[in-house]
Amino acid sequence: MLEKIISQGLKATGRRMTRTRKAVLSLLERTHEPLSASEIFAQLQEDQVAIDLVTVYRTVNVLKDLGLVAQLDLHHEGQSRYELKEGRKHHHHIRCQVCGKIVDLLLCPLKKLTKLIEERTKFVVGDHTLEFTGFCPQCQ
Template sequence: MKVSGFQKTYKEALRTAGYRFTRPRQAVLQVLQRAEHPLSALEVFRRLQGDHVSIDRVTVYRILAVLSRLGLVAQLAFAQEGQFRYEWRDGRALSYHVRCQKCGRIESLCLPSLKRLKFLIKSKTSFLVNDQSLEFNGLCPDCQ
């Protein structure tokens, strides 16, 4: 597998933290990079199988745990699902998501105005917000 530009940064971050940039880690990152919405560990595993990557489910969970602990992927908890989903982080602004309560479809939203909210929180409370969670739930066009 060829290492792309974004993966060089991930490779350096893993090595700095004492981890190797293995083929399974590279494959997981590629699945997350191609995903249009946050994926569960099981969805990552199934996509890897579809790509004919030889990996077991436990290894996928371990890789995702390491990548999220290092801040290389975002670990998202959707209250309605009771499971974590993972999203590739590439230096872009934090995205938010809307989830269909009926079919489970997830769409990403870019809401740059929330940066202003973080500023207001800091000005009113002196808190420096470094992590946030905002979840929208509703019905997608197909389920309405």
């Protein structure tokens, strides 16, 4: 799947897929949680990829511009997280208040509400955020 993501990125922009970008994409692919830049940095250091934190920030932003990575700003967290877009449509998240574990909720229950809002306000709704917090099975 990673090769597909990379070739899509290349096709989209004609930009070079650097080793750093590949390393970040492959890390995000094998992670099942959205990662912050500092978590990406720590994990890549563990994997002995030569990189600094500034480069991580720059890389995730390039990958975001390429449409390969989605940025996630969870309430009260004060830092952005990043996850692969591939294979995930618009979706929501639940975060454990104790350990911070984040799980994808691969659904959106807001279609009806969106329609209602458009009818009431005459707005065309673009985006929305919805996030859940609670206690994961390990922390209950």
